[in-house]
Every structure is written in C-alpha cells, then in structure tokens.
Amino acid sequence: MAMEELRSGTVRNFVGGEWTTGAGDPIPVTDPGSGESMGAVTVSTEADVDAAVAAATEAYAEWSRRPVEERVQPLFRLKALLEDHQDELATLLATEHGKTFSEAKGELRRGIENVEVACGMPTLLKQGSGIVERAAPGIDESGIRQPLGVFAAITPFNFPGMIPLWFLPHAVATGNALLLKPSERDPHTPRRIVELCEEAGIPDGVVNLVNGQADTVNAILDHPGVAGVSFVGSTPVAEHVYERAAATGKRVQAQGGAKxxxxxxxxxxxxxxxxxxxxxxxxxxxxxxxxxxxxxxxxxxxxxxxxxxxxxxxxxxxxxxxxxxxxxxxxxxxxxxxxxxxxxxxxxxxxxxxxxxxxxxxxxxxxxxxxxxxxxxxxxxxxxxxxxxxxxxxxxxxxxxxxxxxxxxxxxxxxxxxxxxxxxxxxxxxxxxxxxxxxxxxxNAGTAAPMAFFHFGGEKASFFGDLHAQADDAVRFYTDQTVYIERWPDA
CATH class of the missing domain: 3.40.309.10 (Aldehyde Dehydrogenase; Chain A, domain 2)
Structure with a gap:
C-alpha cells in the first residue's frame, strides 16, 4: 500500500482471515515527525473481540493438531518475507512512530530473530520434557508440552514491529491461536506484519488483529475464551492487566515500566x-x-x-x-x-x-x-x-x-x-x-538488550508474572506440561 493511501485510509481488524471494521468510532493516526495525517484506525467493541476469539478458537482446534514440523513452515516463510520487506517496513515504522530509519531496521531485525528462534520449536518443545523409562516397575513416565488455546498480545507504541514478534511466532509455533492488539498510535506496522503472516501461509484464524483502546483491552482481559495475555507497557497498566486477567484464571506476562x-x-x-x-x-x-x-x-x-x-x-x-x-x-x-x-x-x-x-x-x-x-x-x-x-x-x-x-x-x-x-x-x-x-x-555495553534465544528479564515493578518473553520462557508460557504415565503389564 502506497504512503498516500495510508494517509487517507483506515487500519482495520483481521479476523478469521477477513479484514473487518470495528463497531467503535475510528481514531485518527498522526505522523509525529511531520504532523500530517496517517489516516485512522478502527476501534473494536466487546462484540468485535468476541468474534475474534470465536474465530481463533475454531482455528485452534485444527491448528493445534498439526505436527509441530508443519506449524513452523509458515514461520520460515514469514522470516524471509520480513527480510524481503525490511526497508519498506522500516520506512513505515519510522514514519508513523517517529524513530529513525536505522532504529526501525534494528527493531525489525530483533523481531525477525524471534521468528528464527521459534522456527526451532520442534527442539524447544523437547527441552525440559524428557522421558524416564522404568520410572517404576513396568512404568515409563514423560512430560509432554501441549498448547492451551487462544492467547492475546497487547503491544505498545514504542516498538510496533518488534514486540508483536516477541509473542506471535512462539504462540503460533507451539500450536495456539493469537489475538494481536497493537497500540492505536502506530497501527500500520502491525497491520503489515499480519498481512505478511497471511502471505506466509499461516491459516485463517490462527493470527487475528483487533484494534482499539482501553475498552478493547478490558474485553480481552475479561473474555473466558482467552487462555493467556502477553503485555508490554507502563507499570500502572501492566499491573492492571496482570490483576484483571489473573482474576479470571488467565496466564499473564506483563512487562512494565523502567528506570x-x-x-x-x-x-x-x-x-x-x-x-x-x-x-x-x-x-x-x-x-x-x-x-x-x-x-x-x-x-x-x-x-x-x-x-x-x-x-x-x-x-x-x-x-x-x-x-x-x-x-x-x-x-x-x-x-x-x-x-x-x-x-x-x-x-x-x-x-x-x-x-x-x-x-x-x-x-x-x-x-x-x-x-x-x-x-x-x-x-x-x-x-x-x-x-x-x-x-x-x-x-x-x-x-x-x-x-x-x-x-x-x-x-x-x-x-x-x-x-x-x-x-x-x-x-x-x-x-x-x-x-x-x-x-x-x-x-561495558550501553544497553542490556537480550538476544532472542535468552528471555527478556525484568524484576520488581518492571514485570508482573512468572515467565518472561522470548526463548524458553516463551515456550513454557504458551504451553502446559502434561505428565504422561504409561504401563503395559505384559511388557
């Protein structure tokens, strides 16, 4: 889509493989570096969120049964597409956010690294599971990691390219479906990433885009069909997300503010x-x-x-x-x-x-x-x-x-x-x-930014939850471990 079209169009939702318009009033989007309009973004109501969860739940039923080797194939294609479109994405990101082109490319590179790690999900799922043969007389025992259903990622304005990719590839590769709720301030970059997910062959309903503000977030936090929530933002909002989502039994990883x-x-x-x-x-x-x-x-x-x-x-x-x-x-x-x-x-x-x-x-x-x-x-x-x-x-x-x-x-x-x-x-x-x-x-380094194969740390008021973003923590967050005990009396 040309920049001229972006400045007059509206960023819509992507639900079950279809681009839809939320029922709320659209919000204007502005290029902070020039003050010019970048169109608007749709706003999702509780009913819109419910429709997205329903589409994701339906997609999860089939997606979770696919072999993990099959689930990572679209991610290999997504990595290539993100690299092919990196300059385009960086220009879009720099325009709607205000950061420099080099910073935008660096941000996207960090996001792509998370896709690369998630492509190794067959090995990542094996780690920490294991099997003990003859754990007891005639009994073998093992740990099996299984997906949980529909997850949501609520992401901030400051890294509209990287943070969605902290969560999306891990959730998808482990067999879950995802609702992405990006910031309403710079929604074009997440929209483009979702378009590339579709082009990469991720099935309809596995990745869904719902736009909006606080009411949209609360509808996600309260929805009984959402198994867990990943969040990055300020500490007061992170604490709100953690408490409200946990109150309904959801898993939560909420990255807060910093000093x-x-x-x-x-x-x-x-x-x-x-x-x-x-x-x-x-x-x-x-x-x-x-x-x-x-x-x-x-x-x-x-x-x-x-x-x-x-x-x-x-x-x-x-x-x-x-x-x-x-x-x-x-x-x-x-x-x-x-x-x-x-x-x-x-x-x-x-x-x-x-x-x-x-x-x-x-x-x-x-x-x-x-x-x-x-x-x-x-x-x-x-x-x-x-x-x-x-x-x-x-x-x-x-x-x-x-x-x-x-x-x-x-x-x-x-x-x-x-x-x-x-x-x-x-x-x-x-x-x-x-x-x-x-x-x-x-x-002797100015910024302690972990690579994608390490988790992103956070302590005290900077993090609410038990399992962080990226790497092994992400695998554990998006799956539950079932203990499987097998006994054959004639063995």
Missing part, C-alpha cells in the same frame, strides 16, 4: 562510556524501556565525564525519522510537554542544565514533535527525574563516592528492568552481576 541506571567506574574508558550512555538514553528519542538515563559516576571522574557526555549529546543530530538522523520525533505533543516538565522541575530543584534540547526545530518539519538530547548534572537521586520513567532523550548525571553508593542508588529504585556498568575492573563487574537488582545487566 534504568548506568554505573561509571573511575577505571572505565570514559570516552566510550559517554558515547554509549548518550546512545542508550537518547536512541528512539528515549522512548524505550531499556533506556539507561540515570548515570551514577564515581566522584573522581565525575566532572570529566559530565563534559564528555555533554559533548556527545551536542553532537547528535535531530530530524525526521525516515531521513535517518541520530534522534527522531517523540510520539505526541502531550508526551513532549511531559518530558519537558521533568527537565524544568529538575532545574528548579537544583540540577544543572548542561545541554538543553527543548528548543529544537527541524527545518521542513516545523509541525513535528521534536526534542533534542538534554543533559542534567548534579541530579539528586530523590528527584522525580531520577525516580520515574521519563521516556524522552534526557540524561541525568549524579556523583557517587564509589561502588557501594552506586549500587545503593540502583537498587533503591522501585523498578528492575536493566542496568549497565562501565569498568576496567573484573571485581567490580562480578559484584555488579551478583548485587544489581535488575533483570537485564550489561558490562
């Missing part, structure tokens, strides 16, 4: 650490749960590091996402005002403003929603900017006496998503690995 830290030792390569810090905090305009934006710097190198971070931030280019600058647009004007409020409040409370990105204007895109990299120094860990998720290109620097204080600041956060340490000392790295209370840790 991630970088620890910079006096033994670190400061130039490298500064470059990685700015990249981590400002990539995707800071709108990602892995953004490390609170920087705890050992006091002996604090002043030097502040200067280097400021220089790295000032070197970043801000522009229209498809043109591939360093930093693209924020998602909405309301969100930019919220991020700017964090900066203003911090300065009023005593933080030093080293780099101010609030007055950035992108030539030719004056109606876009832009904010450049912003660096705050002398931030007190008690300030709101150091405690709450900003979701914008803001770096908050604070001085610490050493490793003890740095870990205390990190572990004092209510969140536990990710953290990074820059050091030249192995002892500091080992202590960080043992004592840092976060689910994704990195040493």
């Amino acid at each position: 991630n830290h970088v620890l910079v030792s006096d033994s670190a390569d400061l130039a490298f650490a500064a470059e990685q810090t700015v990249s981590s905090a400002c990539a995707c305009a800071g709108e990602r749960c892995l953004a490390n934006d609170v920087i705890c710097v050992f006091e002996d190198v604090y002043d030097d590091f502040c200067e280097q971070v400021a220089a790295a931030a000032e070197a970043q280019t801000v522009g229209y996402g498809p043109d591939d600058p360093d930093v693209g647009a924020l998602i909405t004007e309301e969100h930019r005002e919220r991020v700017e409020g964090f900066v203003e409040e911090s300065v009023d409370a005593g933080a030093r403003l080293l780099v101010d990105g609030r007055d950035v204007v992108v030539s030719g895109h004056e109606d876009g929603v832009y904010m450049g990299p912003t660096v705050l120094a002398d931030v007190d860990p008690a300030m709101r900017v150091a405690r709450e998720e900003v979701f914008g290109p803001v770096v908050a620097l604070t001085s610490v006496s050493g490793m003890d204080e740095a870990l205390s600041v990190l572990n004092g956060s209510e969140f536990g998503n990710a953290a990074s340490l820059f050091t030249g000392r192995g002892g500091e790295a080992q202590r960080f690995r043992r004592e840092a209370d976060a689910g994704n840790l990195a040493v």
